[in-house]
Amino acid sequence: MIRILKIFGLLTLICYSISGFSQTSEINIRFIGNCGLYMTDGTSNIYIDFPYKSGAHNYMEYDLSELDSVKSKPIFIYTHKHSDHFSGRLVKKLAKRLDGKVYTPRNVKELLKLNNELADFKIEAFETKHQFSINHYSYLLTWHNKKIFISGDTEHAETIASLKEIDWAFVPAWLLMDANEKGVKLGVISKMFAVYHIGPDDNITNEDPKIILLNKQGEIIKIPY
Numbered sequence: 001m002i003r004i005l006k007i008f009g010l011l012t013l014i015c016y017s018i019s020g021f022s023q024t025s026e027i028n029i030r031f032i033g034n035c036g037l038y039m040t041d042g043t044s045n046i047y048i049d050f051p052y053k054s055g056a057h058n059y060m061e062y063d064l065s066e067l068d069s070v071k072s073k074p075i076f077i078y079t080h081k082h083s084d085h086f087s088g089r090l091v092k093k094l095a096k097r098l099d100g101k102v103y104t105p106r107n108v109k110e111l112l113k114l115n116n117e118l119a120d121f122k123i124e125a126f127e128t129k130h131q132f133s134i135n136h137y138s139y140l141l142t143w144h145n146k147k148i149f150i151s152g153d154t155e156h157a158e159t160i161a162s163l164k165e166i167d168w169a170f171v172p173a174w175l176l177m178d179a180n181e182k183g184v185k186l187g188v189i190s191k192m193f194a195v196y197h198i199g200p201d202d203n204i205t206n207e208d209p210k211i212i213l214l215n216k217q218g219e220i221i222k223i224p225y
């Protein structure tokens with residue numbers, strides 16, 4: 001009897017380790033520069049606010065190899081069309097060559113159709129305000145049950161303040177400052193914050209372990225699911 005129990009125990013262990021393997025799936029997010037992110041779950045390849053015009057408005061430049069490394073059937077999603085986020089010329093060229101799709105605030109209705117096209121994926125679009133930009137959207141992606149918030153350039157924390165239980169929120173430093181001024185409790189909104197769009201003259205210090213500063217291009221964030 002004892003022996004049989006042991007065998008059961010062993011089988012259970014094996015089963016656990018097999019399911020353990022399948023749980024190594026992850027969403028991989030690479031920081032390209034400014035608000036530029038490359039996100040993949042190994043099947044779909046999503047680019048946020050990239051390609052932009054390298055070095056525009058004195059913000060980050062990127063290596064030309066970034067353009068060559070864009071995967072086939074890319075999905076390009078933009079928060080707005082300022083040149084430090086968007087290059088119409090480059091994205092058109094890449095989308096044509098690689099059979100890609102381009103979504104800007106102008107065709108946000110089309111963007112929502114992705115919810116039926118990608119596996120285990122949902123995107124919500126929030127109209128947000130950004131100085132000198134007629135159209136600006138922030139996005140909430142729910143991908144394999146992980147919530148990822150893309151703030152873009154908006155200066156106003158009201159939208160993110162209305163959300164909760166985000167896993168990773170990508171925000172510029174000024175949004176966190178606005179949230180602080182308005183008494184928004186960031187802890188309930190997102191487990192982790194990644195501060196992007198850091199400029200050459202910005203001097204940001206941070207001691208909060210829930211906040212990382214994206215000041216190194218190429219940095220990778222992994223979200224296991």
Ligand SMILES: [Zn+2]
Pocket residue numbers: 082084085153197
């Ligand atoms: Zn910008």
